[in-house]
Amino acid sequence: GQFSKIPCISNITNLSITDTMLEELPESISLWSRLQRLSILGSVNPYQVWNPLFPAHMGTDIERIPDWIRDLHVLVALDIVACPKLTSLPELPPSL
Numbered sequence: 001g002q003f004s005k006i007p008c009i010s011n012i013t014n015l016s017i018t019d020t021m022l023e024e025l026p027e028s029i030s031l032w033s034r035l036q037r038l039s040i041l042g043s044v045n046p047y048q049v050w051n052p053l054f055p056a057h058m059g060t061d062i063e064r065i066p067d068w069i070r071d072l073h074v075l076v077a078l079d080i081v082a083c084p085k086l087t088s089l090p091e092l093p094p095s096l
Helices: 027-031 067-071
Strands: 014-018 037-041 077-081
Parallel strands (some): 014 037, 037 077
């Protein structure tokens, strides 16, 4: 199944948000003190070479990264791929 909201779980160390309709990251993630890697990935259409009618990047609906991301002190990796609506980043944690 697919989530429209991310469940509140605090012992997560890696989170990958892929090809989602979420428009923003839920604030509950700011409480995940063990989060080390956050990946926000839109979908890439592997068939674009064969069929130019399909868009190359469908992307995610994420429009912004919340300011609280700077408080994720053990975050060592932030991967952002195919997020066309995301136009800027807030201050990031020093651990990056």
